[in-house]
Amino acid sequence: MASVQQNGQRFGITEPISLGGPTELDVIKTQELEKYLQDVGLYEGKEEAVRREEVLGKLDQVVKTWIKTVTRAKGLNDQLLHEANAKIYTFGSYRLGVHGPGADIDTLCVGPSYATRKEDFFGELQRMLSEMPEVTELHPVPDAHVPLMGFKLNGVSIDLLYAQLPLYVIPEDLDILQDSILQNADEQTVRSLNGCRVTDQILRLVPNIQNFRTTLRCMRFWAKRRGVYSNVSGFLGGINWALLVARICQLYPNALPSMLTSRFFRVYTQWRWPNPVLLCSMDEGPCLGLQVWDPRRNVKDVTHKMPIITPAYPCMNSSYNVSASTLRIMTGEFQRGKDICEAMEANKADWDTLFEPFAFFEAYKNYLQIDITAANVDDLRKWKGWVESRLRQLTLKIERYTYDRLQCHPHPHDFQDASRPLHCSYFMGLQRNQGVAVTEGNEGEPFDIRRTVDEFKRTVNNYTFWIRGMEINVSHIKRRSIPSFVFPGGIRPSHASKGTWDSKRRSEHRVSSAASAATTTTTTNEASSESKAGSNSPGDGKKRKRGGDEALTDQLRSSKHVAVSVPVENCEGGSPNPSVGSVYSSPMRDYCTNGKSDPMVKDPPENVAVFSKGPPASPPVNKIATFQAPSQETEELEDSFDFGNQVTEQMSNIPAATATIIPPFKATTSNGSPFSNRAVEELEEFPMRQPEVTHRASVQQRKPIIKLSFTSLGKTNGK
The missing domain is CATH 1.10.1410.10 (Poly(a)-polymerase, middle domain)
Incomplete structure (x- = not known):
């Protein structure tokens, strides 16, 4: 890897934005x-720091004893037995020096080629650790993407990975930053080494x-x-x-x-x-x-x-x-x-x-609640780990099937009801994407994501190690129905947070929205008068283009809708929420081509969302299906590939402050030739999935904005 220059020289791949010192x-x-x-309390005390060092020293002794045992058991010669060695490295927050009290220590054991992962690391070493009275909560995970053993040694949490190097002897001064160390290493070893190598490189850079x-x-x-x-x-x-x-x-x-x-x-x-x-x-x-x-x-x-x-x-x-x-x-x-x-x-x-905490359960009106249960504590731990790893897929599926019109905000942690020890819940906030323009006819459109959740449910229930008792249930709840066990002390707050930065911003935006709505109404009346007066004007030979303001005017004139000006940085909970790409029309295109869009547009325009006073009639499904062309994202991606050696020209047009932040990316292949559209052709082999259209009765029933009438999501696949 190319390294930065030291002694006052440049760090990174670009010049610094500023060399100014502190005021x-x-x-x-x-x-x-x-x-x-x-x-x-983000810093640990001296006693805990000393205890961590002692624990790491003890762990190093354990793996050195382990490798001697393995060498002897395999009948290797006395010289190899004498030189047999295994080393412990740290990485993650502990190696970076930013760990806090009670944090676990990410560690890597590097061993020789004859000490295998399956038989020796998850066999002999696991047995040795299980017999040590200082070791508790031993939990091996051999089938993980990065296999590891989790345990506590003298009360300190350890996550131990293993790297099996193609060497007969591991030298005490082994430098794992050398790229040659990866030669002939298996994929799991490369992944295990990656944590240490990345951490050390960060400290160097x-x-x-x-x-x-x-x-x-x-x-x-x-x-x-x-x-x-x-x-x-x-x-x-x-x-x-x-x-x-x-x-x-x-x-x-x-x-x-x-x-x-x-x-x-x-x-x-x-x-x-x-x-x-x-x-x-x-x-x-x-x-x-x-x-x-x-x-x-x-x-x-x-x-x-x-x-x-x-x-x-x-x-x-x-x-x-x-x-x-x-x-x-x-x-x-x-x-x-x-x-x-x-x-x-x-x-x-x-x-x-x-550092004000984000008031997640005040931020949205609609939530998904995902409840999981199991027959015992061990099963719940396994089931919980699997469901957690799949929850991201639910977000992606909802984004895909609503064409990015419904935004999901997953809460990063689970919640446990003290009265139900074998049960835990996850939550997702749901909100219409404010970055997507509201067009005529879809302002009151409901989101029916039952099919999406069913598909997610089937994926989760295909867990390889599923056993009876592992259940999952998904339900749509309103803010007022959020269970009390998610709140501190199990007590639901009597009113929303007041006096915080977010609450003040909400108040300001409500005032701004009201003023904007009044202004819009006035403009509407004026525009209506002008339209009537000027409809027969001889100078108006061309048909005027219908812009966003005119479309909104028509909506206000033809329906009982309330226009609410929603700034892009606002969401209901006060957390700013700009739409991705609202400032820059096509970020990848700007980055990879010589597009003419201005890369330093300061303020994106405010989006105007129109919400119904009452439950609107549901639009036909075929209208929902054609709301957004599925090829739009593909077209943008195709544009992002259509470049040769134009990056230098594009970067030369970017202002200096931006150019220092975003480096040019060489648009050439390994043999130096300009990049072709081969990847585009491959990409086109994966068309976006079209929404399934079902026939409805001619009379449309009224629906809530989010239609979620889920039944119990237990085992449905016959297991």
């Missing part, structure tokens, strides 16, 4: 931030490790408070946040954590996703045949919404779980963070404001 205000704000993080750590602690805490810290739910996990913060540190190498936090929101509010975040250039590597992230060659990579690329070979997208809905939510949260940081600079907000 007096930055120093004060950073001190306040560090104290805040200390006060909320940031200009100031201490400032990086403080900023990352801040952003991790913020993401958890705002409900966007969860890789499995489609948001971002620990490694994703670390990569995003590291890039900001590269762009502002001399900034203190307070400024880095502010610039984090400023940069990623303007970032044109799906442009990738890169800490270093993506080299081809040592020709080991491992697949790297490259949307020009890999069809699946084209669909990634928020690429955050790992800096160690093989470079991969660490955030492939992100969906259109979760990206929209995170982009909105970035905008909120930017607004608050600007208010802090004007002494109109403080760190408490930035």
Whole structure:
């Protein structure tokens, strides 16, 4: 991998945005931030730190004893027995130095070629650990994407991975950052090594490790408070946040954590996703045949919404779980963070404001509740892990089958009812996508997602290790029907949160919406008068184009609808919620071609949504099916591939501030030739699924906005 230059030289793949040092205000704000993080308990005490070191030392002794036992059992010669060795490496939050009290330690055991994963690691080592009185809660997961053993050693949680290297002797000074270490390694070993290699590369690629750590602690805490810290739910996990913060540190190498936090929101509010975040250039590597992230060659990579690329070979997208809905939510949260940081600079907000928890159960009127049960604690743990891993598919299916018109907001954690120990619940907020224009005839359209949920249910119930007692039930609930066990102490709050930044923003938007509605009504009346007066005007020979305002006027004139101006940064819960791509019409096109759209449009126009006063009549299904052409997304993707060596020309037209954020991506193949449209042809082999059309009676029944009349979702496949 290409590395950054040290000793004051450039970090990353572009020049820094600013080399300016901290101001007096930055120093004060950073001190306040560090104290805040200390006060909320994000730092572990000295005693716990010492205990962790002792536990790691003990674990290292255990694996060294284990490898000697394996070597002896396999009858290898005395010299190999004498030199037999296995090493423990750490990665993740502990290696980065941002772990908190009680956090687990991600560890990797590196062993020789003759110590196999199945028979020796999940056999002999697991047996040794199970017989140690200091080890509790031992839980092997050999069939995971990255196989591991979870357990507690002297009360400290450990996640232990295994890398089986093609070496007979593991040297004590082994450098796992060398790409050659991956040669002839199996796929599971490559995945297991990846965590350590990425973590160490991040620490090498940031200009100031201490400032990086403080900023990352801040952003991790913020993401958890705002409900966007969860890789499995489609948001971002620990490694994703670390990569995003590291890039900001590269762009502002001399900034203190307070400024880095502010610039984090400023940069990623303007970032044109799906442009990738890169800490270093993506080299081809040592020709080991491992697949790297490259949307020009890999069809699946084209669909990634928020690429955050790992800096160690093989470079991969660490955030492939992100969906259109979760990206929209995170982009909105970035905008909120930017607004608050600007208010802090004007002494109109403080760190408490930035870290206000997101009021998830006040944010929406409609929710999906996913309840799961099992026969015993062990079954529930397995069933829960499987369902959690599938919930993201429900978000994707709803997005696909509603053509991105219905937005899902998954809560990143489950909730447990104390009165039902073998039961837990997950929740998803549901809301019409405010980034999709409301057109005439679909303003009161309901969303019937029963078929989608049935399909999700069948997928979940196909769990390989399903046994009787594992059940799942999905239901649509209103905000007033949310069960009390999700609230702190099991007590439902008597009123919505008041006095918070989000509540104030909601109030401001309601006032703004009312004013906008009044203005729209006035404009409508004036336009109507002008239309009548000018309908016979001789100078009006051309038929006037029907724009958004005129369509809205017609809606107001012909129906009993209330026009509500909905700013793109607003959602019901106060969390900003801009539509993806609202500022930039086609981000991938701007990034890869010489398109003429302005990459620095400052403010997107406000969307005007029209909601019915009462339950509207349901439109015909065939009208819903043709609401949005299914080929639209494919056409944009095809445009994104139609480029040769035009990237340099395009990047030269981007303003300097943006060009430093978004590096050019070489549009050539491995042999240096311009990229062809081969991937487009492959992409076209996967047509978007059309909604299934069913016949209805001529008289349409009235429906709620979201039609969810689910029956019990137990076992339906005969298991």
